[in-house]
Amino acid sequence: MSRADLVYYTVLVEAGPSLRLHTHTHTHTHPVSVSLGSRRVLELLQLLCLCSGASDSPDMMPNTRLGKRSPFGLLVGSSCPESNKTSIAKATGTGQQGISRIRGHCDLKVYFQCGGAGDSQNDTVAKSTSCSRSISSCIDVPRSRTAQQEVDMDELMAAMVLSSLSCSPPPALQVSAHKQTAAPSMDSGTIELSDSSSSGYWSVDRGPRNPAPPSPTAEANGRSPTPPDEGLDMDLDQVLFEEPAPRKRRNSLKVAYRCLWPSCGKVLTSLVGIKRHIRTVHLCQGGEHERCSRSEEDFYYSEINQWDEPRHQSPPSAPLCGPVPTSPTPSPPPPFPPSPPSPNCSALSRSAPSPCSSLWQVQSEHSYQAPPPGHTVSPAAATSCVTALPTICSRQETVSRVRSVSVGEQWLQHQSAPCRRIRSEAKKCRKVYGIEHRELWCTACRWKKACQRFLD
DNA sequence: AGTGCCGGGAT
DNA sequence: ATCCCGGCACT
Incomplete structure (x- = not known):
């Protein structure tokens, strides 16, 4: 998998709680602000932590993010007091594994990749934090003390859902300047989703990219390396759990929903349909009533986008x-x-x-x-x-x-x-005038360029 | 081998 | 921008 497939997520939970979610690739970032109900934030984060094998051992919690170009970098948000530094999590795109840390409620950053291996180009991870240290791209993933080997499927799927969702192009998200400042947003349920992904398929031509990575200091200050914000807050339910607003969607972009339940993979075109499928087929099987709670099925499907054919x-x-x-x-x-x-x-x-x-x-x-x-x-x-x-x-x-x-x-x-x-079949100056009358050639022919006199 | 012309150097 | 040419692809 190429480095371009890597997407890093930084989830910051701040008092309120508010959640900031960044996605990073080797290119630039697109801060997006959305809002999410606080309950959803907590649920999501809890699932992420659990899925990634939460560990409470403080010694595993570096003060700095991991390697500058390492996909496994982590850092607790500088805006949060040490006591509130919480957890990190890393998970692969398939959600098989991850690392997470302290359970906290103030500041949380979650780094996980959607798949592939780290690359030297992924310095965007480093940008997101103030301090960094070099670390090999292959590091041991800490496991939780309990049940490391058998992560609960629900949590796993939740991480997968989030992973796939964040890997998806954010067409429905309005890019906004990421204002991850030291003063956390106190309005409950605000999510800032910074998407640095330049996932190519939906960026046609972004024009010149900023080759200079943003300074870690700027990142530490919570400033996004992205252009100024035109952003708007969106309901995170709409972003994460509901069908995105059609007006935000690009023309001819069809949306489908794939069931992430293991060995299922059913794809439905309607949100209601996929939810019903998950709820009826998977969640409510075997009388697991508690799993039938509302919105539970949100974690078990991912959105996939498909362009109309032909689009243009x-x-x-x-x-x-x-x-x-x-x-x-x-x-x-x-x-x-x-x-x-x-x-x-x-x-x-x-x-x-x-x-x-x-x-x-x-x-x-x-x-x-x-x-x-x-x-x-x-x-x-x-x-x-x-x-x-x-x-x-x-x-x-x-x-x-x-x-x-x-x-x-x-x-x-x-x-x-x-x-x-x-090769042109038309006459050229050389043929017409001959080599002996080179002075009659057009300048292009004289200069061994494409003849401009006898165009094809 | 002759031709067309791309790519690039020199000015 | 103009002039020039090495070198490649094609006939």
Whole structure:
């Protein structure tokens, strides 16, 4: 699993209680603020702690987060008094294991990964805390003293649910500046969910990223490395346990719900349906009445997103935007087929190896390669191509925990791949004038560039 | 081998 | 921005 699949969660429970949940990947963060009922917060955290094998031994509680680039980093929030430092938890994406610490009620940070191994790029974990220490990415996971080997399935599933949920793209969450200040929010039931995940499949092109990781000091002060907040508080039930508001959802993004009950995996498209399924099929089996409590089923399903197909169809006659052979997967794109030129395409579009690369080439090419007036690439056309780029992801099922490469990465792949113009059948200056009349060639031909006089 | 032209260096 | 060329892909 690639480092991009890693998502780290920082759960901060502050007096009130309020909960802050951060997700980190190797890229930047997206603070999101949501609200959650205090009971839910406590339930969630309790389940997380239990699931991860809570340990109360204080010696296991470092004052600092683990390694700067370690996925297992942890730190108790600096905003909380020592006495209130509570617990950390780490769990894999499958929720099999984790570590957690003291039971507290003030400040809690939970780090767990959704899967994969740590990577040196995951310095975002380090950003979230003030102090850090280096630690190997392979550390022994402390187990709880009691029943380490047999974690209660409910708790396990709860962690899985949270894990999958947090791994899911946060389309329904409005990004907000994370104001994790030393003064914890006192309004009960407030959750700040900072999502640093740049899970690629739903970020088409984020543009230039901030390569400089935020300073740990800033993190220690509870400031998010993300841009200023446009955020809004949301009901955490809506985020964690209920169907997200449709208005927040991207176009054509279908939502389904997968049952996380072991050996089930049933997928239903309605929230009510999945809840009923869990409640009736799993929870209420064997007369476990207490499990039939309301909202219990919330922990046993995860939301999965799926794009409509096709999400966006670029016009076939769009200049420079021919068929898109690219794949949403990180695998290298197939070699450009020397397909016959389309009558609707300009010379550039036909000769370019790929729509994306052609676009960029046009924008960066020398001026002598500028197409004739009839083939002028207007900014609008270029924009249309750019905006059509998400098409490459149209067939991608954006299931949680699945990350695709970003458009930028795909573009880099294209650049790395050999791409040349298809050999032109048209006359060129060399053919027309001959090598002996080189002075009659267009400058492009003279400079061994693409002929601008006899365009294809 | 001839051709087209990409990529990059030099100015 | 312009000029130039090495080198590669293709015919």
